[in-house]
Amino acid sequence: MTEVNVVIDGQQIKCKKGDILLRVAITNGIYIPNLCFLEEREEPYAGCRLCFVEIEGDELPKCACTIHVEDGIKVNTRGEKALRLQKTAFELIMSTHPVDCKNCGKNGICELQRIAKHLKISLKTNKYQKFLSDLPVDDSSPVFAFDPNKCVQCGRCVYLSERDGLNCISFAYRGLKRRVSAFMDAPLGTTRCSEKKELVHICPVGAFVFKDRKNK
Ligand code: SF4
Ligand code: SF4
Ligand code: FES
Incomplete structure (x- = not known):
């Protein structure tokens, strides 16, 4: 297993190269909204579009359940662009959900x-x-x-x-x-x-x- 270093919300984390970013975040106590993710699932379903994060150097936010981590990546789960997409996805989900x-x-x-x-x-x-x-x-x-x-x-x-x-x-x-x-x-x-x-x-x-x- 090759170990890599990543930074999520300023926190230095060591993890397995290629591990799924959402799993790495959750395992290290950093919550990112998600509904369709399952740790055991080999291929992400990526259907809920809630887990957007910003990755330094990338112009557009990406879904954390689709990212395989590489050494040195820096991730912001609370950047303005990511939060806007997380919120929009959530509000769309709630537009068809009866709250009781x-x-x-x-x-x-x-x-x-x-x-x-x-x-x-x-x-x-x-x-x-x-x-x-x-x-x-x-x-x-x-x-x-x-x-x-x-x-x-x-x-x-x-x-x-x-x-x-x-x-x-x-x-x-x-x-x-x-x-x-x-x-x-x-x-x-x-x-x-x-x-x-x-x-x-x-x-x-x-x-x-x-x-x-x-x-x-
Ligand atoms: S929310 Fe719907 S699709 Fe998801 S587990 Fe429940 S019943 Fe199945
Ligand atoms: S009614 Fe409330 S507790 Fe039940 S599924 Fe909807 S949001 Fe969740
Ligand atoms: S957890 Fe649903 S798209 Fe990433």
Whole structure:
């Protein structure tokens, strides 16, 4: 393993050459907003567009989950350009998200709440026009409930289902209608994912929640 030196927000860090910048930052206690990143994933999904950072010498900010670190790079996670892109990505996500935290099973552990706090933006931001869907909650699993209206399309559950060879969840439809669903919109309780607790753990928001916490 070749070790390299990087600087993130002024902090000197030693890490493995080629490691993913977002992982290096998080491992060293530097938070960068993210929803679709998974440490174990070989190739980043890079779908949420939240993890923008500035790298010295580069004109435009880049997504930290797509950067493999090289010796000597200097990174600013809080530069003006990066923050503007992080905020825009977040506000766009929130334009399709129903905010009802007090009735949500992920209240207190939700990544959207963490990002809002980090960026100092209200979850109820109305920078963009709201487009809320009104899809039915899938209650068919004995373990979890799935509320597609709260899904932020991070793709983590799709990855999990593929990784474990279950292949029960994928993205369906396009554009504003794009969403996560089982094949032919089957209730998840009738699929091979019906008792998959990890879906709740891997989902960063309240789309997958345990049934017994649903109304907390
Ligand atoms: S998913 Fe997060 S932001 Fe949305 S209602 Fe639940 S706790 Fe609130
Ligand atoms: S259900 Fe959760 S894990 Fe799956 S794509 Fe939506 S937000 Fe991500
Ligand atoms: S974490 Fe980098 S784009 Fe989602």
